[in-house]
Amino acid sequence: MNSIDSVTLEVADPTAAARFYSGAFGLDPSRVRVRSCEAPTTGFRGFTLSLVVSQPGNVDALFAAALDAGATVLKPASKSLWGYGGVVRAPDGTIWQIATSARKDTGPVTRDVDELVLLLGVEDVRASKQFYVEQGLTVGKSFGGKYVEFATAPGTVRLSLYKRRALAKVAGVPADGTGSHRLVLSGATDPFSDPDGFAWEPTAPLTVAN
Template sequence: MKSIDSVTLEVAGTTAAARFYSTAFGLDSSLVRLRASEAPTSGFRGFTLSLVVSQPGNVDALIAEALAAGATVLKPASKSLWGYGGVVQAPDGTIWKIATSAKKDAAPAGRDFDELVLLLGVEDMKASKQFYVEQGLTVGKSFGGKYVEFVAGPGSVKLALYKRRALAKDAGVPADGSGSHRIVLSSAMSPFTDPDGFVWEATVPLTATA
């Protein structure tokens, strides 16, 4: 099964970013890696990352830790038809959504998460879906021209596609943006760049990106 092994966020300061992600979300470099970059970027970068958790208490706990570590709120945590969640922006500019489909807590709150999902904002859903199928990814869910989710292997990052403007609205930011996406995706597949300019690289050992 082909999927994303890890995502690399390009940030201005790797030390500060590593401290934030470890403190806020308990993330290490197995799924989210960091690379120093000053590539010009402005506005919405065309993607969001989501932590899918088991209950509302975990949403609140993760958001509280993120804010204490320096994140800012884009959308306060709230209930919706699909569950409970909120959106924050990390100090490096990356947008994170923390959400659950559960309505009530079933255990003491913690910072555990069940899935890390990368949502890419695309202009042409049909073309992008077909492109990724041709790269060997398997569609798990598909809702017409609105949303596509690919199957992810154990311990990998789940990939989903969303219309760019809809994704920006979901994140609580304007859809306009230009310059670098400031994210690189790693997998066992051959390197390529997708129709919306997202770059994929071959997975390399962690020691090579330290």
């Protein structure tokens, strides 16, 4: 295994969730899938998904589209030391960061997404890094026990590890949470769960929610 082919969000209403992700973000359903799940979950689910775009205007366009489609604001879009971005919670409960490293617009505003990033909030970054290296992933960037970014293949979902409490702070929510992550990762692998309970399964043919 050397990359994430797709992520599956487990939601109460797959039809509504699919409509949101297509309408608000224009996401490829082969990379972000949804399926029905009623497993109990409370509080922070331990992960965020990020839409990385090329300029601030694109952040604002995606942010507005998400709110129009029913998302709620966790952190308004604003400037920071690293660029410009904000955080929303989708109607199904998934937390999304929308961000760019650019500080000004350099072209027409669009809702094009350059990169999709999954950040897993883990208890022990070093241990989780070693676990994923043993599964076949290659480390791209590593900052001690604080942050790890894996060198996943172009066109796939980029995977990063962050301390759980630090990620919750970035998302603007309390770090506490119980129950299901409501997330399944897919790749060229046999089924397994990582040290923090995030589940992986082999990539399956895409099925469309009814």
